[in-house]
Amino acid sequence: MIDPVSLVAGVVTTVLLPKALEKVGEKIGETAWDKSAEAIQNVRETVQAKLQTAGTTGLLTRAETNPNEVNTQVLQAEIVTQMQEDQDFATKLQELVKQMQSQSPTVQVILKELRVRGKVEIGNIKQINEGQSNAQQKFGKNWQVGGDVKVGDVTQENRSV
Template sequence: MEPITLTATTMIATVFFSEAVKEGGKSLGTAVSKMVSQLITAVRNKFKAAGTEGLLTRAEKQPTEANINLVKAELAVQMEEDAGFAAELNDLLAQLQATEVVRQVILKGIEVSGNLEAEDVTQKASRGSSVEQEMLRDVKAQNIRLGNLSQES
């Protein structure tokens, strides 16, 4: 298997079996959701045409490492046998990477019975077309002391 195919199958499996996709893409932007949907549809249609859709269905219902590896192996075979299909998937992956969403979260879900001190905390994002940064979220403490917090994108 070529390194590009191996990388592509891993990325596609990650997209295909991601929790964000399973939840209906709520946290994904409209453009990203559309590309993910196109990717999933292309893979599903190819597996259906090849008579191997059962592998995909089983992995969706039971996303074990073994089942996902079977899907990746079959996907690699399909990509090696059909250059047009491989090009379509690689193009969709490139588009997804270009619209990458960067999410950064610092200090989330912390509950301290005493004092909380945080200093010199910085978030920087330099890539991705969409950046989401959260500094403090769901933080509970008797006293909170913060200093030198910054976010950049």
């Protein structure tokens, strides 16, 4: 089981490194990350300030310049160490991660990676988003059809809770 400090440090490391963000951004979409950009900037500033105080800013610079597995793990280990030694820093990062998570979108995908040979008939589909203003709804992605596909009515709804 992963301890909470390591989990938070892993999230923080992911958002600090541009290569990791590119991969996440591809999956979620740039618009969604724009919404949490302020929280990400706050994480960066908080970590930079802490590493500067600890004299380990070079670890962040090295991981940003060359985000390979070793540099990323070293940076993450340093963040864990700093969180274990400074409860205020740990609390601040936990709050910022919660803020980022609340601003990150929910993505609902129906019928992803559909592969059809022959004939397929899909009934009516209703996709509902309740109470998440930043949710993205997607229907049908990466279909490979080698025959006939018939889809009934497709509706997508956003409901306020």
